Amino acid sequence: MNIRQDLESVAPHITRLLSIGLEFHNHDKDWSHLKNQEDFKFIYRVPSHDRYKVEMVYSTGRDMARYMGDYLLEINTDYGRFPTLNSIIEHFKESWVYGGYSPEILSEARKTCTAHGVELWSVERMIQLFQRQENLLKAVRSTFEMLKRSDLYKEENGEIIVKNEKGINLSGISGSSININSAGATATVTTSYLQPAVFDELIAAVRAQGFDKKTEGELLNNVESLATGHKEGRFQEAYKQFMQDVSAHITVFSPVLAGLASLLQ
Template identity: 30%
Template sequence: MSDALAAINFDITTYPTLTSIIKRFENTWVYSDLQYVIDEAQQAFNELSLNSWAFNQMVTAFEEQMNLAEVVKQTLLLLEQSNLYKLENGLPVNNEKPSISIQNVSNSNIAVQSEGAQQSISINEQVFEDLLAVIKASNIESKEPLITAVEDMQAESKSGSIGNTYKAFIGAAANHMTLIAPFIPALTAMM
């Protein structure tokens, strides 16, 4: 699985589309509940009255692998909800179009850069507020780089896109995907 995950980033011939990435992991143990493996091993361990430090270390390592598989699964499920995946598979796409409101204009043709015309772009700030709250409430040791990255995205969102700062945020949050995964769809929609 490690090789497959790494190949997604550099092997465009094997994974040319988002759909090919998602299909690669179908019917794999990423979608399996492997808790029974630990339960059966623990039962055998107890029945044999063993006392082995190595066994406990292997159980811990296996649980960590299960947690990583869960993160991969959640990410794949999120990607299946993306507009890109839907477009690739001919599914209906949710196009949230910004609304434009023009008020107090009479007998006037408004042109770009005309005097007296104002425009404003409204961004849902709540996603940034919620993300900051989750980071601050987490047990992450070094929160400041993540907080700064979110604040940078929030500032850049006022210009209409978070493309540049999103990459920096994802880089800073790479080890905390379970924490930020619920926010990824909302953030990618702003790119």
């Protein structure tokens, strides 16, 4: 996949966004199939005054797939709409990426079908498809956060990227090493980073719950992102995102939260 030249410095992240856009585009076809080729035609069994609660899964999910599929794929080609990296990130601030729909939409659909004794294979598959799209939205949010830390984004927003006047550039600064590049020489200064034990405790807390593989994997990924944030010196931001991402399972981490919060000091 060829990335436009002005975005080459952040090509891996742009490639991810384009791949997610293609996935959304494919989902649009799935929505059409589930509505027109499966048992969704029997949705009339749900009384008309409640039917919209189930139909909202389809209408919202398909609108999301179309919007995200179209606009994510256009970031690599539509210079008029997306002339800069900053314009890409700004465009999606008011989009599905950050909400715009009721968080109860799936639970309401399930409760409505149960209340009226209606069981449709297509509706359950629509709910699962909607959940996959929510995971894709989470990946888009994460990618945007990484792009905001790029030199390209900082330069576009007027931030100065500091470089040594004698031709020595400091790059790859992390909790473990600093790459020093000079004319004809490259050196790496290694520093020690000892990961706090609380991150191992978070992992143990997740694995002790006996979650299904999908839930356990998502929570472990949340912990990994948090640990990476601490290592890279952006723990406060990572902590805030972590608390949002695991809010539905926060009781799992209750015994460890005090130790985790102490890292904020």
